[in-house]
Amino acid sequence: MAAALRGLGLLQGRVRLAATAATTSSFRRPGQRAPVRAGAAATVPSAGKSYGSEAKEEEELRIRYLDDEHKGIVVLGLNRSHAKNALSKNLLKMMSKAVDALKSDKKVRTVIFRSEVPGIFCAGADLKERAKMHSSEVSSFVSKTRATINEMANLPVPTIAAIDGAALGGGLELALACDIRVAASSAKMGLVETKLAIIPGAGGTQRLPRTIGVSLAKELIFSARIVDGEEAKSIGLISHVVEQNEAGDAAYRRALALAKEFLPQGPVAMRVAKLAINQGMEVDLVTGLAIEEACYAQTIPTKDRIEGLLAFKEKRPPRYKGE
CATH class of the missing domain: 1.10.12.10 (Lyase 2-enoyl-coa Hydratase, Chain  A, domain 2)
Incomplete structure (x- = not known):
């Protein structure tokens, strides 16, 4: 007991799911995402402020501090469209820097992780970049990935993953590091549908059983099965599943509504x-x-x-x- 109490200042995140090689081309949606604008929970709020470089198209991670009735909510948006938001060394560096700033900011009340790229949440590790690494670099990259995601899990405020699209391998690892997961699903052709792929990795064998139970976690890991939003909800992998909309951001909008519910609390x-x-x-x-x-x-x-x-x-x- 004493050891547990001494560890109160640390939240022990232990997760890493290996990147999957499954293709994500079938998860793309034609057209572009609706423009960001201020408004109620049913719309996408505009950015309040950002740190680092200004919000440009080429930014791999966009940080938005929301205003007005959403003040206190921070949105971290993955934005590597050319690589389906695959986790690169640069993206991990930006994520680590952002999380480090957020954890000490007392004005932050809830953090939402989402994708700025239509049709994909995160395709896992950047295998093209990894293929160019020397063997000695791979271990360091894996350790950095694990550490960054653990930092996300250890944020002291509630975190929500808004999964509008495929979350494969390391992408699902990001979502599992969040407190709450919201996914979109649709039976309509052309709209983004959430797909989740689980395969063994350094840490995923620990966090997944804690989320959905040992037996079912073994089944999904052994089979590397891809599940959709509805099935993910039924097994407890995600908390909410919503019908996808034409803009392809239904999960984000639901996550925003949830985050707004948290704001009145101490x-x-x-x-x-x-x-x-x-x-x-x-x-x-x-x-x-x-x-x-x-x-x-x-x-x-x-x-x-x-x-x-x-x-x-x-x-x-x-x-x-x-x-």
């Missing part, structure tokens, strides 16, 4: 709740309850708790103003 309470759940799932119940108690103690002197108690007493929604 930021400190949200962070310690995630910590307690993640740490508690790795230990026995008695130790888990001790972890919960230690986490709850962190909320007692905060404005979050005082505001929440006042709201309950006055029977009104709480008015949190941050930490």
Whole structure:
């Protein structure tokens, strides 16, 4: 128990699914994504601010801090259209830099991972780039991939994967590192449908059984089966499946609506709740309850708790103003 409590500051992410060689050409959608504009949850909000270079077409990762009623939500968009968002050394570097900035930003309340490329979430590792690597570089690349995705899993705020399109190998690994997964599915020809492929990898054999159960995880890993959004929902691999729309961003819009539901909640309470759940799932119940108690103690002197108690007493929604 003492060891578990000493580890409260660390969320142990342990996941890596190997890149699959399955083709993704059948997952493309004709036409372009609807333009980004400000609006309600049913639309795609405009960017608030970004760091690094300005938002240009060639950026492999787009970071958007949303405004107005979506303030506190940050969107990380994969944008390697020529490589189906395959994970390259440069993209991993950008993701690591972004996550490092987000984890210490107290104004961030929820992070959404999505794709800016129609028809694909992420095709896994960039096998073309890997083929050019010296054998000594491959191990370093795999370690960097694992570390970056673990950093994503360890973000202290809720994270949502909006899967509008195929998530293959390492792409599914990214989604599994998020707290909540939303996928789109469609019976209509020409619209983007989520496809998920699972094959063995360094870490995927650990996170997948924790998500869907040991027996089913073995079945999917042994067969390298591709499942669609509906089947993924039925086995608990994703939390929500939505009908795909003409713009090809239905999963993102649902993720945005979910993230908006989180905004009224106390930021400190949200962070310690995630910590307690993640740490508690790795230990026995008695130790888990001790972890919960230690986490709850962190909320007692905060404005979050005082505001929440006042709201309950006055029977009104709480008015949190941050930490």
